Amino acid sequence: MDKGYEKERFESVSIKSSVVRKFRRYCRNISKSQSMALLLMIEFFEDNGISPTESMGPKMQTLENLIKKRINGVIAILKDIEKSQTKPTVAMMETLFKEAEPKKKPLILEKKNVEKMTEVRFREKQNPSNEL
Structure with missing residues (x-):
């Protein structure tokens, strides 16, 4: 039943x-x-x-075409968002980070400064008893 x-x-x-x-x-x-x-x-x-x-053929084709159009619309919206919002924002962020990078300061004891210092002020004391 x-x-x-x-x-x-x-x-x-x-x-x-x-x-x-x-x-x-x-x-x-x-x-x-x-x-x-x-x-x-x-x-x-x-x-x-x-x-x-009614025949189902045309309705299914119409529905398929409608879905394709909507998907293409969504793709177009995403591309527009990428062009108008994402890429400019990324470019601005990159320029900000490039400007914010600290400038490289020369170290105190660089090679060019060492060459200038030829005169030695202090020398190690040598003990004659430590010699071999």
Whole structure:
């Protein structure tokens, strides 16, 4: 029995015999009772707002084209953000950090200063007893 529909009574509907055979074959393929298969079909059409007489082809193509347009729109927005906001901001930050770098000050005892100092003021005292 169909869950939730056990206490309902059956009604009859007049359907052509060729349609009934096709419908019963379809119900066996989806493993549903005839009532549940018909209910699923009706709910599908109502939920999706389509009519059984409409073709799904153009609607799916239209939907696909709409999605592609929106994706292209999002890509264009991201590229614009990158050009107008991200790249200029990065450039400004780089220039700020380049200017903020400390200037290299020469060390006190650089080579050029050592050459000037040829005169030695203090010498180590040498003990004659330490000589070998």
